[in-house]
Amino acid sequence: MSYSCIDCRNDNCLIKKNIEHIEAFDAQLIQQKHTVQCKKGAQFIMEGAPVNGLYFVYKGTVKVLKTGYNGKEQILRLSKEGEIIGHRGFGTGETYQIGGTALEDTILCNFSKSMLATVLQNVPKVAYEFMIFYAQELNRSETKVKTMSQMTVREKVIDMLFYLFRKFGNPLNNTIELELSRKELADYAGTSDEQVIRILSALKKEKLIYTKSKTITILNFEKLKKEIAEHHFFLDS
Structure with missing residues (x-):
């Protein structure tokens, strides 16, 4: 079953916020989205697996984690509706450096690397929104590392x-x-x-x-x- 970006209620989702700009460039691009349904406890991103795009949480809650040298899991963040999973692997490497697991029954929207690359190269408004998003993420990460220590x-x-x-x-x-x-x-x-x-x-x-x-x-x-x-x-x- 597929879930329409037009009908999505997650107004903070970067794709939803910019749906009109994306469709003005190419009305068919959004149709390339894949919908992934995960049961509670299911892992949808395996740490070290090949990157196959970004995931947006349509409904539900997930934990993003990384495994330490001693095998202990470190939860990096908890993500809910409208938030992005796997963004640190997009455009920077061939494998995911994190894992993602559903904390409850969850629906995810997956956009491929090629689709997102096309959008970012041709829709300035979306490229700008992603740039701001990555800048905020970097600031949060640096602040957290410094303060938590x-x-x-x-x-x-x-x-x-x-x-x-x-x-x-x-x-x-x-x-x-x-x-x-x-x-x-x-x-x-x-x-x-x-x-x-x-x-x-x-x-x-x-x-x-x-x-x-x-x-x-x-x-x-x-x-x-x-x-x-x-x-x-x-x-x-």
Whole structure:
């Protein structure tokens, strides 16, 4: 089953935002899109596999990860509707340097390297949007590397909670509406399962958060923000 870019509700998607410019150049290009449906837990990008274009999340949530030298997974980011997966491999190499796994049943739109190259070479508005996107990604990556190296483990866990809330939080009840295992939380924070469990337990006892199974609710934003305020690290995504 294919999903139309015209009917897509993800207005932050770079393809959706520029659909009129792309179709004005070539109305048939968008038809080259492939739709990929992934069940929860399915891996749609294998680390080291040949690059076959970019993936855009049409519906669902995925984790983007990289394997360390010791075999431990590091979750680089969590992506939701409208966001791009695999962009670091596009135009720079023959293989993906990351892996991608669906955290829930997910629908992905895949655009080939050749189709995207045609668009970027012929539609200036799209090329400009991608340039801005890559510049923002670079800034986020550099800021994260610098700041995370200076944070304590507790600060990393707190920052992770804010990241999750910004992307998946419900402001009506302050609950993070994405259930992750303690291992997945540790893989994102760059620490061990035991440390995440210990810190979440401490934050709960201090009445800064509330946890029930995999659900986390933030109870006191201001106190948590003060703990990491000196790092000035509040990325949008």
